[in-house]
Amino acid sequence: MRHRLTIGIAGAGGDGVVVLGSLLQRLAASQGYFSQMPRYYGPQIRGGASGVKLSLDTTRASVPADIADIMVCFNWEQYAELEQELPLGRDSVLFYDSAPPKDGIVLPENSFQVAFSETSKELTGKTAAKNMVALGLLERILDLPESPSKGAAIEDEASALLERNGLALTAGRRLLSEFPFSELRLSPPLDAQAKVVLHGNSAVVQGAIRVGCRAFFGYPITPASEIMEEMQERLSQGNGVFIQAEDEIAAVGMALGASLTGAKSMTATTGPGIDLMTEMIGLASGAEIPVVLVDVQRCGPATGIPSKLEQSDINHAIYGGHGDAPRVVLAAYDLEGCYRLLIESFNISEYYQTPVILLSDQRLGQTTVATSSDLFEADYAVVERKRPGREHQEQYRRYAMTDDYISPMALIGDQGLTYQVTGLAHSEKGRPSFDFANNQRMHEKRWQKLTPLRDRDELVRVFGREESRKGIVAFGSTAQFVLETVDDLGLQDELSICIPELIHPLPNRLASFVGSLEKLLVIEMSYSAQFYHYLRSQIDLPSDSEVYARAGGMAFSRKELSGPVTKLAR
Amino acid sequence: MSETSNYRTDVTPIWCPGCGNFALLNALTKTVLPNLGIPNHRALIVSGIGCSSRIPGYVDTYGFNSLHGRAVVIAQGAKLANPELTVVAIGGDGDFFSIGAGHLPHAVRRNINLTCIMVNNFVYALTKGQTSPTTPYLQRGEGPFLSLKFYPPVDPVLDMVSYSVSTRASFIAQGIATDVSNLTWLMEEAIKHKGFSFVSVLTPCVTFNPPWLFKTIRERASYLKEGEPVGLPDSSAEQPWPHDSSNITLALKLAQTPVGEKPHIGIIFRGRSA
Numbered sequence: 031m032r033h034r035l036t037i038g039i040a041g042a043g044g045d046g047v048v049v050l051g052s053l054l055q056r057l058a059a060s061q062g063y064f065s066q067m068p069r070y071y072g073p074q075i076r077g078g079a080s081g082v083k084l085s086l087d088t089t090r091a092s093v094p095a096d097i098a099d100i101m102v103c104f105n106w107e108q109y110a111e112l113e114q115e116l117p118l119g120r121d122s123v124l125f126y127d128s129a130p131p132k133d134g135i136v137l138p139e140n141s142f143q144v145a146f147s148e149t150s151k152e153l154t155g156k157t158a159a160k161n162m163v164a165l166g167l168l169e170r171i172l173d174l175p176e177s178p179s180k181g182a183a184i185e186d187e188a189s190a191l192l193e194r195n196g197l198a199l200t201a202g203r204r205l206l207s208e209f210p211f212s213e214l215r216l217s218p219p220l221d222a223q224a225k226v227v228l229h230g231n232s233a234v235v236q237g238a239i240r241v242g243c244r245a246f247f248g249y250p251i252t253p254a255s256e257i258m259e260e261m262q263e264r265l266s267q268g269n270g271v272f273i274q275a276e277d278e279i280a281a282v283g284m285a286l287g288a289s290l291t292g293a294k295s296m297t298a299t300t301g302p303g304i305d306l307m308t309e310m311i312g313l314a315s316g317a318e319i320p321v322v323l324v325d326v327q328r329c330g331p332a333t334g335i336p337s338k339l340e341q342s343d344i345n346h347a348i349y350g351g352h353g354d355a356p357r358v359v360l361a362a363y364d365l366e367g368c369y370r371l372l373i374e375s376f377n378i379s380e381y382y383q384t385p386v387i388l389l390s391d392q393r394l395g396q397t398t399v400a401t402s403s404d405l406f407e408a409d410y411a412v413v414e415r416k417r418p419g420r421e422h423q424e425q426y427r428r429y430a431m432t433d434d435y436i437s438p439m440a441l442i443g444d445q446g447l448t449y450q451v452t453g454l455a456h457s458e459k460g461r462p463s464f465d466f467a468n469n470q471r472m473h474e475k476r477w478q479k480l481t482p483l484r485d486r487d488e489l490v491r492v493f494g495r496e497e498s499r500k501g502i503v504a505f506g507s508t509a510q511f512v513l514e515t516v517d518d519l520g521l522q523d524e525l526s527i528c529i530p531e532l533i534h535p536l537p538n539r540l541a542s543f544v545g546s547l548e549k550l551l552v553i554e555m556s557y558s559a560q561f562y563h564y565l566r567s568q569i570d571l572p573s574d575s576e577v578y579a580r581a582g583g584m585a586f587s588r589k590e591l592s593g594p595v596t597k598l599a600r
Numbered sequence: 601m602s603e604t605s606n607y608r609t610d611v612t613p614i615w616c617p618g619c620g621n622f623a624l625l626n627a628l629t630k631t632v633l634p635n636l637g638i639p640n641h642r643a644l645i646v647s648g649i650g651c652s653s654r655i656p657g658y659v660d661t662y663g664f665n666s667l668h669g670r671a672v673v674i675a676q677g678a679k680l681a682n683p684e685l686t687v688v689a690i691g692g693d694g695d696f697f698s699i700g701a702g703h704l705p706h707a708v709r710r711n712i713n714l715t716c717i718m719v720n721n722f723v724y725a726l727t728k729g730q731t732s733p734t735t736p737y738l739q740r741g742e743g744p745f746l747s748l749k750f751y752p753p754v755d756p757v758l759d760m761v762s763y764s765v766s767t768r769a770s771f772i773a774q775g776i777a778t779d780v781s782n783l784t785w786l787m788e789e790a791i792k793h794k795g796f797s798f799v800s801v802l803t804p805c806v807t808f809n810p811p812w813l814f815k816t817i818r819e820r821a822s823y824l825k826e827g828e829p830v831g832l833p834d835s836s837a838e839q840p841w842p843h844d845s846s847n848i849t850l851a852l853k854l855a856q857t858p859v860g861e862k863p864h865i866g867i868i869f870r871g872r873s874a
Contacts, residue, residue, distance in 0.1 A: 273676070287673070287681070288681035291681040292682070313667055443682050448660055452666075462657060
């Protein structure tokens, strides 16, 4: 019996690869299994290659193994496109629909040609249900319940799909007369409580609703569109404002307008969208307008590879735009972080009256994760912006200097507190001012107000042996691969791993972590090592510092990272 | 109450003496806002960048002197989030019809209840006299548009009235800064209109326009009156038709008249309320 199992599924778009993976993930989640399922797809709207890699786990939502234990292949031609992301190993158990091309693919020892399409055709007249036949087979291997309706927490749509395809499922279960797969059995889950299944983009949405976001403005863009789509659904149910804008400039502009009236406002996009939003980010910083932007990073520059991950928006998030325009940058590294840090983004944005950019990436955003629903039940503080009291009437100064540099903010519509926002340098009253001393003071105000954030120790996660003088710093989804690799190599007691969730301003705990090291390794997915250079610009790094950085596209693998990690531990 | 009414802040405008923007500012603060009885805190004026975009700083309502071309998007966000506000977006020809032109058709089709006042002075004045999308076509040596004397605009004008009509804004009017009482009425009607309203204000730029330009516009201006024959340029072979502001087809015909030949002043089109 195993604690963990990775199942790869590859095919052409239309083969039902994602549906098969999702149903399997949800069925397993209903029994209490944790899982992660990244999606691999290309530029095609329909068709093209489509793959998933599902890791089922009894104790936690672990990253899928580099090489799948079980692989289902519906289409060899498309598999060739996915081979880098879904490699076959010697020990993989392979089920395939049609014979592989004569040369090229070396089939593993345990390879079985299974009549997925033919069975579907016999039963339904069409091959479309072949994914259901495969699901039946996988259910039997994994010993998942025969009747899906017995499983809890399966959505109506999925449930209906399973019921409609009962025949195909049953046929799939009976496909092989010999069944030598008992060693692929999974141990029972740690607890049988059904797990919730969602991806990072959806976690962002749930966080937004939880924290009271009332206005969303967006523009479709891969891989962030799910956030916009789900926000549309959520906000249309209540007292919310949603607009699919004409472009990203309009989206963030509308968010600023809504925020000034007091609505917690946000937008979500990826690199090219952040480019277009940059001028407005500067405006929000200078005029001290709360707004939250989620950047689900993808490969750049320009159009790059829209459906693949990278971590190369760091420079833009921290520095993008002209002038000195401070903003806060957070980065989630796991699903829980997408939820919690979205709440945190609003809390920081509202309290400090500043734009906050929450970095996610394609991997985090579009990987569905089955995890405990405790995620949503935890207690999260909700912070509101500081408002002027009665004493401010008549003499309201929007940008009044205060001890903490945060000025009470009137909402547009508040009686007796009218003021004029401007992108010009302005006085405490908000009036255009070309007084140079005032300009200096206002810069100091906007930068200094963020200083307390540096002490937010809880926004820096440290794993492994904290006293170790050899440490790794990584952020975003890359950090998950680092943790898994260190775990796999059994180096938890020799290395320390620091995962900052607060990127800018640079947290003191990150600085002290790095300061305590003799050997530092930074791992990131950016060709020019943006994060490493950011650290170098802010703090002294140990003389023995290395960076493992490369362009995005393919997620890191344990195999790939084991080189630099082992070298660090030596 | 002071002479400048309680809708003026104590900020001194940066405009040149004789600038058409003073007329607009006075109309807004002395007449439009008081007449409509809009409390200061219930109004939001959003502008972009340009001479006319300085207006929010001079009006004691909520205001936002924002980014070049983006007034109308910020205005929409604010109005959606707080529908009780009266929201007015103000900007120039460069603002609304060059850098921000992409936003207008979308504001029109959403038909959110706000008013867009486009102050057309035919030139980029804040940056000192460059060609704007509304600068009239001139022959080389004809002028002077001061800095444009030797390199006059060669591209045809983008006509804001025909643009607004073709995108079917639900309220379209054109006023002239030198006729404040008429402009006041147009702005009041625009603000009262429930839906996206567009007012083009023909405005002299005393520094960069050649003096003949606005003189010609004033001389040729034709006031639209419901049921009375519309004015047509001398070159037109058409028979003047009785003005009917509810008829989009007639509005399209009006929009075909180049503003330099026959500026139509009044309500060009008033569609159904949102």
